[in-house]
Amino acid sequence: MKRPIRIANFSGYLGDRFTALDEAVAGDPVDVLMGDYLAEVTLAALAGRHRQDPGLGYVEYFLGQLRPNLRALAGRGVKVVTNAGGFNPAGLATAVRELAEAEGVTLTVAHIEGDNVVSRLGEYAGAGHRLEHLDTGQPLSSWGVEPLAANAYLGGWGIAAALAEGADIVVCGRVTDASLTAGPAAWWHGWRPDDWDALAGAVAAGHVIECGPHAVGGNFSGFTRIANGVTPGFPIAEIAADGSSVITKHARDGGEVTVDTVTAQIVYEIQGPRYLNPDVTVHLDTLRLHREGPDRVRISGVTGSPPPPTTKVAVFxxxxxxxxxxxxxxxxxxxxxxxxxxxxxxxxxxxxxxxxxxxxxxxxxxxxxxxxxxxxxxxxxxxxxxxxxxxxxxxxxxxxxxxxxxxxxxxxxxxxxxxxxxxxxxxYWPATLPVTAVAHRVVFGDGRTIEVAPPPQTALSPQPVHPEPVETPVTQRVRRAPLGVIAHARSGDKGGNSNVGVWVSDERAWPWLRTALSTSELRRLLPEVKDLDVVRHEFPHLRAVHFVLRGLLGTGGSSNLRVDQVGKAIGEYLRARHLPIPEELLDDVPH
Structure with a gap:
């Protein structure tokens, strides 16, 4: 068995700290550097750029981040995997090769293609694929908007194949964010496509580190207790052969990795305990977190099952x-x-x-x-x-x-x-399409291609249904106070839905939180969602209650009229609301 692979993030979105790649190269030794740039609203912006100039449509400033570090990366044998390719991964791969040649550095660059399916929409319709909306089930033909871009979410096996064939830099378009981590882990450990538990563990680790400083104290409701929060560092995932992992950071950088900063990212932008990916279905409700030491949090117990028979297609x-x-x-x-x-x-x-x-x-x-x-x-x-x-x-x-x-x-x-x-x-139209209808291939600079097979097995895995908590008579003395006094939260977007996860650090507060935070109480605390479909789940191992607020963001972050377009502030708004809290819990809160 190989030692754990060390994968370091250097970008969580398009616009993240420009110096992050410099910092990662100057930091602790790692095997792979991973950069994530493609939020749904980012794809919407890049779509217009690509339409104006088909030669562009990729993240141009990635080249500026890469240039000063090419020699160090080549000398150390550190791999780079990124989705900065956007709508034109072939164009970015060519630009990277030209940049390396100009710098006198020899590197093998591959790109992943097949995700861009806008030219195939007519073919899909002719074959009977309706590209149903992920939430409403309506066919794409009912949309009434002319698609200008359509990108299927690919998994990590193309990345694994590229690395196995000697690629030093792998440029992707729309792969899932976690695939940027799961692909390198599968390559490193030689996993099979049906190693469901190992793959699920790697996807969970990838989900934690994909948003950069999020896991190191950035955008964290407990920010007042984070050391050196002015410049939080970027996270590292150490992924073992069984898929378990340790989330850490470069020792010299600011911020902190704690059980709560990791929990915050786990409950971020999910649809429930079943986290669906093209390679595996991750059962997040089996996940356990354990603090191993300063800035070291172990993720274990993650189980996986076959992925769904369809993948998501982002149509704009x-x-x-x-x-x-x-x-x-x-x-x-x-x-x-x-x-x-x-x-x-x-x-x-x-x-x-x-x-x-x-x-x-x-x-x-x-x-x-x-x-x-x-x-x-x-x-x-x-x-x-x-x-x-x-x-x-x-x-x-x-x-x-x-x-x-x-x-x-x-x-x-x-x-x-x-x-x-x-x-x-x-x-935005989040469509579904059978994975067998999507091409997935690796392309090298010399024209070599590798076709990536669809998953060997698929299965439907609906979200579990958790009953509402039963109200019990209040026997403790209570005091009205903000929820945020004892609870953390993080919220985000998935198309037109906003999600919010709320959790407590103190295990003694968990019975109260799960009982108090019912769907009806959430509707009272957030009047804006009183007429929306709200889905509630519990994560006992994380001491978390999770909600999906369907339709809060209209049809998507890139088109709705809200000031908080992508729901990033919903969690803090919820924490600011007052409700009756047992005094014994409030008395134990550190000040």
Whole structure:
């Protein structure tokens, strides 16, 4: 048996810290460097870039990150795996080869293709594939939007095959985020495609490290207790032959790896205890976490089963255009002032305006000590099918023209200009497609290709149904306090759904949390979801309750009208809400 493979992350999304690859190369020894760039909203943005210039559509600044580190990577034999290829992995692979040649470095570069299926949509329809919506079951033909991009989620076996054939750098498009870790682990340990438990463990580890500093204290509800949180480092997964792993970080870097920072990432952007991937179905409810030492958390007990017979296809289409401006309203009489603004802004709208949405952000203090305590922001967003309609609307001028004829205490930020250029609104359709209908191949610079077979076995694995907790008479003394005093949370997006996981560090608080946080209580705490379909699950080993809020994000983060477009703040909003908490739990909270 080989020693565990050490896989270090250097990017969690497009826009992550540019110096992260430098930091990883200068950090502790690792075998593979993994960079994840492709969130769903990122794909939507890259789709437009690729359409404007088919030679692009990949993450261009990855080349800038890679250039100064090429010699060190080649000298140490460290592999690089990334999905920075976006819509054009072949183009990025060519650019990497040219960069290596210019730097005088010999490296073998391969790319993974087959995920881009937009040109095959007609073929799929002719073959009877309906590309049903993942949540509604409706066929793609009912969408009413012309697809401009469609990418199937591939697994990690193409990456494993590329590494086995000597690739030093593997460029991917839309593989699942966790495949960037599971593929190298399968290559390193020589796993078979039906080593379900080992694969599931690697996918779980990949899910933890795929978002970079998330696992090291970034975006963490307990951030006030994280050491050196100004610059949290990037995580490392040490994955053993049985799929168990240890999550750690480079010793010299900031942040911390704790059971809670790892839990935060496990409950992030999932649909429930069954975590579906193209290579394996991961049973997250069997997962255990154990602190092995400072900045070392072991993940064990993960079990796996065959993957589903279908894979997800991210289909994007141009829904229209939007324009957003933000102005400020000063107390008193904030509600009445906003209503007058609404009436004035919606008067004589040009034909073709679909929405003119006004969102109030914040609440003025009762007795404000400063002008800013008396101020709320008002976000004004207009949408239309075509750009020209929004240009005719001229939203900045419409707002500026109200200064002498509208409300007192109304202004915009004088330190900036009000944007007037409409932006595309990209709609999202998460489709399903049989895995056997998707090509998956490895391509090397010399033209060699390797065809990757579909999984040897598939199976449907529906999410378990967990009954609502039974309300019990309160026998303890309680005190109203914010949920966040004793509980952590993290939330995120999956298409039009938002998820939120809530957990407690103290095992004594778990019986209270699972009983208190019922679906009906969540609806009370979050009035915005009172009419939505809410799915609730429990993770006893993590002391967590997890919710999927179906439709909270409309049809997807790239097209909905919410200010918090992708639901990243739902967890903290929930933690800010007050509810009755047993006093004995509150008394034990460290201050």
């Amino acid at each position: 289409g141009l829904l229209g255009f939007s324009l957003v401006n933000t102005v400020y309203v000063t107390a008193p009489d904030v509600d009445a002032k906003i209503e007058l603004l609404r009436a004035q802004l919606t008067r004589d709208l040009p034909d073709g305006i679909e929405d003119l949405d006004l969102t109030r952000i914040g609440t003025a203090a009762e007795d404000p000590e400063t002008q800013w305590d008396a101020t709320v922001a008002l976000r004004v967003m207009a949408t239309a099918k075509d750009r020209e309609t929004l240009v005719r609307l001229n939203l900045p001028q419409r707002l500026l023209s109200l200064y002498l004829q509208s409300i007192p205490g109304f202004y915009h930020d004088g330190g900036t200009t009000m944007p007037g250029s409409p932006r595309p609104r990209i709609d």
